[in-house]
Structure formats: structure tokens, C-alpha cells
Amino acid sequence: MATATPSAGPAALQRRGRFRPGDAILYVVTLVAALSGVVLLGLIAREVLADAWPAMHKFGFHFLTTTAWDQNKKLFGAESFIFGTAVTSFGALLLATPISIAIALFLSELAPRGIRAVVTPLVEMLAAVPSVVLGLWGILVLGPFIVNTLAPALHGTLGFLPIFSTKPSVGSNVFAAILVLTIMIVPIISSICRELFLGVPTELKDGALALGATRWEMIRGVVFPYARAGIAAALILGLGRAVGEAIAVTQVIGNNVAIHWSLFESGDTLASRIASQYQGADTALQVHSLVYLAVILLVFSLVANVLAQIIVRRVAGRHSVR
Amino acid sequence: MSTGASTSDFFRSERMRRRRATNLLVELLAVAAALLAVAVLVIVVASVAKRGAGAINIDFFTKTPTLLTFGNPPPSGIANAIIGTAIIVGIAVLMALPIGILAAIYLNEFAPKRLANVLTLALDVLNGVPAIVIGIFVFVFLVVGHGQTAIKGGFALAILMLPLVARSTQEVLALVPDSLREASLALGAAKWRTTLSVVLPQTIGGIVTGATLATARIAGETAPLLFTTSLVGNDISTDPSKPLASLPLFIFNSAEQADPKLHEQAWGAALVLIAFVLVVSLLARVFALRSRRRLAGER
Numbered sequence: 001m002a003t004a005t006p007s008a009g010p011a012a013l014q015r016r017g018r019f020r021p022g023d024a025i026l027y028v029v030t031l032v033a034a035l036s037g038v039v040l041l042g043l044i045a046r047e048v049l050a051d052a053w054p055a056m057h058k059f060g061f062h063f064l065t066t067t068a069w070d071q072n073k074k075l076f077g078a079e080s081f082i083f084g085t086a087v088t089s090f091g092a093l094l095l096a097t098p099i100s101i102a103i104a105l106f107l108s109e110l111a112p113r114g115i116r117a118v119v120t121p122l123v124e125m126l127a128a129v130p131s132v133v134l135g136l137w138g139i140l141v142l143g144p145f146i147v148n149t150l151a152p153a154l155h156g157t158l159g160f161l162p163i164f165s166t167k168p169s170v171g172s173n174v175f176a177a178i179l180v181l182t183i184m185i186v187p188i189i190s191s192i193c194r195e196l197f198l199g200v201p202t203e204l205k206d207g208a209l210a211l212g213a214t215r216w217e218m219i220r221g222v223v224f225p226y227a228r229a230g231i232a233a234a235l236i237l238g239l240g241r242a243v244g245e246a247i248a249v250t251q252v253i254g255n256n257v258a259i260h261w262s263l264f265e266s267g268d269t270l271a272s273r274i275a276s277q278y279q280g281a282d283t284a285l286q287v288h289s290l291v292y293l294a295v296i297l298l299v300f301s302l303v304a305n306v307l308a309q310i311i312v313r314r315v316a317g318r319h320s321v322r
Numbered sequence: 323m324s325t326g327a328s329t330s331d332f333f334r335s336e337r338m339r340r341r342r343a344t345n346l347l348v349e350l351l352a353v354a355a356a357l358l359a360v361a362v363l364v365i366v367v368a369s370v371a372k373r374g375a376g377a378i379n380i381d382f383f384t385k386t387p388t389l390l391t392f393g394n395p396p397p398s399g400i401a402n403a404i405i406g407t408a409i410i411v412g413i414a415v416l417m418a419l420p421i422g423i424l425a426a427i428y429l430n431e432f433a434p435k436r437l438a439n440v441l442t443l444a445l446d447v448l449n450g451v452p453a454i455v456i457g458i459f460v461f462v463f464l465v466v467g468h469g470q471t472a473i474k475g476g477f478a479l480a481i482l483m484l485p486l487v488a489r490s491t492q493e494v495l496a497l498v499p500d501s502l503r504e505a506s507l508a509l510g511a512a513k514w515r516t517t518l519s520v521v522l523p524q525t526i527g528g529i530v531t532g533a534t535l536a537t538a539r540i541a542g543e544t545a546p547l548l549f550t551t552s553l554v555g556n557d558i559s560t561d562p563s564k565p566l567a568s569l570p571l572f573i574f575n576s577a578e579q580a581d582p583k584l585h586e587q588a589w590g591a592a593l594v595l596i597a598f599v600l601v602v603s604l605l606a607r608v609f610a611l612r613s614r615r616r617l618a619g620e621r
Binding site: 031033034037048106111122123126136137139186190215217219244275279291294297298309313 | 341342344345348349351352353354355356358359360362363366367369370373420421422423424425427428429431432433439440441443444445446447448449450451452453454455456458459462463466481484485488512513514515517518538539541542543544545548549552570573574577578585588589592595596599600603604607
């Protein structure tokens with residue numbers, strides 16, 4: 001991000017003697033555009049908070065520990081959605097982490113050039129599949145597959161675990177949501193990790209190999225410690241994506257207000273609940289409560305992203321190649 | 323290990339065998355993971371293609387959806403959704419592209435380093451705000467009390483697109499060598515002239531690539547449209563001051579219905595959408611590789 005000249009801003013330009021209106025105009029126009037990111041963030045926070053306020057005022061923090069979502073009783077709470085969001089996102093992260101890191105290792109350390117050039121864009125294409133298409137596939141293909149094949153097998157062999165303790169009656173369940181989310185975040189995590197691994201200095205890798213380490217020992221002893229912070233950031237970004245995904249999840253999870261430990265039961269997440277109620281909430285309070293759910297999502301995504309970006313920037317600063 | 327005998331003993335030792343076996347296992351797992359990702363992509367695309375192909379014919383692109391009828395329904399299509407998506411995405415591009423490029427110019431050419439860091443962070447954080455929250459934001463900000471329009475849907479998509487365009491433009495601007503800027507300034511050209519007619523033309527290829535990838539990405543977004551342009555009829559309309567139909571929402575709504583006829587329509591629409599998104603992002607990537615090579619070669 002090198003600026004061409006150290007003198008920036010109209011004041012500096014004037015000091016140089018000649019004031020050029022064109023410079024001032026471009027400066028102001030681009031500055032306004034550059035501020036749009038901050039302005040939008042502020043506006044989003046303000047508007048969403050303002051609209052959620054009636055519900056926040058009425059329910060307070062009890063909203064977070066109330067399970068009900070009941071129009072008739074005028075009682076709304078987010079607990080089951082927070083539970084569902086936590087289960088689906090951490091479940092997806094648990095599955096996606098080893099797979100993504102393995103893919104990144106394959107693409108950065110193992111694969112020959114030709115294969116690398118083909119597989120890298122293919123993995124990124126997976127991220128380009130629209131979530132609504134993945135959701136459609138999830139409900140009409142993956143769902144039946146889970147009910148007929150995967151779930152009986154898992155229930156039969158690992159049924160003593162609470163998470164596999166029931167048999168699914170329909171294809172819409174938490175397990176389907178976890179799988180769909182895993183598919184969505186694997187390409188995100190693996191492409192960040194791949195770049196991190198490629199950024200590990202060759203001297204260090206070669207040094208480890210020259211000392212007689214096997215490739216895995218080199219990866220464990222050199223690549224992982226070097227990229228540790230970056231991997232953490234990649235996982236946070238993947239988690240953030242999983243938490244915020246509304247469409248694909250709402251298509252496959254069953255939209256049920258309930259807390260179950262079994263992954264084969266239907267459930268709901270924060271984002272999915274908002275999406276599922278778009279065709280109209282009955283009362284103003286229900287709309288405000290929906291926006292309250294958006295506030296929770298917004299707060300989480302702000303914290304997660306700021307954290308991850310700060311880590312990314314610190315890592316990038318350490319070995320600024322560019 | 324000074325003698326050959328002890329070295330070969332070392333390599334034949336139980337411990338070394340175990341180390342090699344572990345290494346082989348890990349390498350096989352890595353290959354398997356990569357294969358798995360590619361297999362999932364192939365499975366998803368293949369099942370969309372297989373189920374969607376049956377719905378695709380001329381009527382599918384030129385007719386509008388027909389309501390549930392018993393017996394022999396008239397030919398049904400998604401013309402309104404295709405036109406609506408084109409308009410909504412077009413609006414988003416018109417809003418996000420100029421602002422994104424101008425923002426990147428400020429961040430790379432004018433901003434003091436600290437301010438640039440803060441504003442770039444804001445763009446990255448904005449990029450991480452869930453699409454459904456953006457949809458809710460536009461809903462409470464513009465739709466409540468005023469009604470849905472395609473323009474508001476386009477605005478929601480533009481918020482998603484802005485950070486993508488700005489960040490990708492920033493990346494190509496950073497690739498332009500400073501010597502070009504200095505040469506132009508030394509010739510007496512003003513800063514604005516240098517920026518607009520020396521620096522920017524160098525980056526056109528990269529900007530187009532970034533904008534194309536961003537367009538492909540937002541064209542498939544559903545969540546921002548749910549609350550902003552979802553209450554639509556089945557007629558073809560091009561009026562952006564009314565809510566317009568869109569491909570993602572058509573898929574979303576049809577998938578929720580129990581009617582298998584509608585499922586086939588949803589698969590057909592998904593095939594159209596996925597083909598558009600994948601082909602466009604593939605083309606953009608190929609183009610990116612070429613223009614990047616050219617820019618790097620000029621250095």
C-alpha cells in the first residue's frame with residue numbers, strides 16, 4: 001500500500017505552491033467513497049439497534065435464555081437459536097478444520113505443479129456455489145441420503161452417543177445443516193491456510209528436511225508453528241461464515257424451536273430463523289424480536305471479524321513479502 | 323553415524339520405519355481431503371445438472387411461472403426471474419463499482435498509512451457482516467413503511483459487493499510500479515491526471531476481473547433479497563421501483579413447496595444460476611491470470 005508521493009492531502013498540495021482543483025476534487029470524491037465502509041457499518045449498527053430496541057427493552061438479556069418463540073404468548077427468546085447456531089457452526093468447524101488444513105497442505109506442499117493448478121481453482125469454485133443451490137441440494141439430495149443411509153449407520157454403530165441417539169424421521173435436521181455448512185466453509189479456510197503455508201520461508205522448510213525430518217515432521221515442526229496465528233484467524237473467519245449463513249441452513253434444518261442433543265432432530269439457528277420468517281411476522285413485537293436476533297449476529301460477526309483481521313494483519317506484517 | 327553400516331542401520335531401524343509410515347499416512351490423508359473437496363463439487367454440480375436439465379427448454383427462458391393446475395399445465399418458465407435478477411444485479415453493480423474503485427484509489431494513492439489501515443479494516447469487517455443482517459438492515463432502514471422495491475434489493479447486494487470491489491482494486495493498484503507515477507509527476511502532470519490516466523489504465527484488467535468475480539458472487543445471494551424484493555407476482559416486469567422476481571428467491575420458494583413439478587423448476591433455475599456463476603468466475607480467473615502476468619512482466 002505504498003503511496004506514490006509522501007505529500008498527501010490538499011494542504012500538502014497547496015504548500016507545494018500550485019493548487020490544482022482537479023487534485024482537490026479527486027481527493028474529496030475518493031475520500032467520501034473510502035469512508036463509505038465505515039459509514040455503512042455505523043449505519044447498519046444504528047438502524048438495527050434502533051429497530052430491535054422495543055424487543056431489547058421488553059425482554060432484556062432474558063431474551064438470550066428464553067427458549068420460547070410464541071406469537072400467542074407474545075414471548076420471544078433466542079436460546080434455542082443460539083444453541084442451534086453453536087451446535088451447527090462448531091460441528092461444521094470441527095469437520096472442516098482437519099479437511100481444510102489437509103487440503104491446504106496438499107496444495108502447498110505435496111501436489112505437483114500441474115495438479116495444483118487444476119485443483120486449487122476447483123476448490124475455490126466450491127465457494128462460488130450459491131448457498132441457495134447448496135440448500136436445494138441439501139434438502140432434496142443430502143437429506144434423503146442422511147435419512148436412508150448415513151443416519152441408520154451412525155445410529156447403529158454410535159447410537160450410544162447422545163448426538164446420534166435418535167433416528168431422523170425427515171431429511172431436515174441439524175446434521176444436514178452441519179454438513180452443508182462444512183461444504184461452505186472448507187474452501188474459505190483452506191484457501192487462507194494454503195496462502196499461509198506458501199508464505200512459510202523455504203529456508204526453514206529446507207532446513208528441517210536437510211536435518212532429516214520427514215515431510216510430516218517438517219510440517220509439524222516448521223509450517224504449523226509458523227502459521228499458527230494465521231490458522232486461528234482462518235478458523236475464526238470460517239466460524240463467522242458458518243454462524244451468519246441463513247439461506248442454506250434454513251432450507252435444511254427444519255426450523256424447529258427446540259433444544260435437542262441429537263443431531264438427527266430438527267432445530268434452528270439465529271440467521272435461519274430470521275430468513276424463515278421473511279414472509280411476514282404477525283406482530284410488531286415479533287419483527288423487533290427478529291431484529292434482536294440480527295443484533296446478536298451483528299455483534300458476533302463484528303467481534304469475530306475484527307479479531308481475525310487483526311491477527312491476519314499482524315501475521316502479514318511479520319513477513320511482508322509484497 | 324560416521325560409517326556406512328550405521329547409517330543404513332539407522333534407515334532400517336524400527337523408529338525410522340514408523341516415522342516414514344506416519345509421513346505416508348499424513349500425505350495420503352491430505353490427498354484424500356483434496357479428492358473429497360473436488361468430489362463434493364462434482365457431486366453437487368452433477369446432481370443439479372442431472373435434475374435441472376429436464377426443465378430446460380425454450381419455454382423455460384421465455385415464459386413465466388404458471389400457477390398450480392391439475393391435469394396438463396401450460397408450459398412454465400422463469401423469464402421474469404432472469405430479467406429481475408439481471409436488473410437487481412445491474413443496480414448493485416452500478417452502485418458498488420464506482421464507489422468501490424474510488425475508495426480503493428483513495429486508500430492506495432492518497433490516504434496516510436494509518437487512516438488507510440483503519441478504513442481497509444472497516445471494509446474487511448463489512449465483508450464479514452452476514453448477508454441476512456444486511457438484508458434486515460435495508461429492511462428496517464428503507465423498506466419498513468415504504469414497501470419493497472428492486473432498487474432496495476440492489477442496494478442490499480451493493481453493500482455486499484462494495485468491499486469485494488474495493489479490496490480487489492486495491493490489490494491491483496498496489497501492483498502498479500511507483501516508477502510510473504513518478505515519471506508522470508516528473509513530467510509535470512497533476513496528481514489527479516497521473517492517477518486517472520496513468521495508474522488506472524494499468525489496472526483495468528484487474529478491476530474488471532475483481533468486479534466480475536464480485537458480480538458472480540452476489541448474483542447467487544438470496545438473504546439480502548428476502549426482505550427487500552420478495553413479494554412479487556408472476557408477470558414479467560422491468561420496473562425497478564417495484565419488487566422484482568429473482569432466480570435465487572425463485573429457487574428458495576420452489577424448494578419449500580411439496581409439488582415435485584416445482585422442484586423440477588427449482589432445479590432448472592439452479593442449473594441456470596450455477597452455470598452463470600461458475601462460468602463467469604472461471605472466465606474471470608483465466609483473465610486474471612493473463613492480466614496479472616502482463617502486469618508482472620512489465621515491471
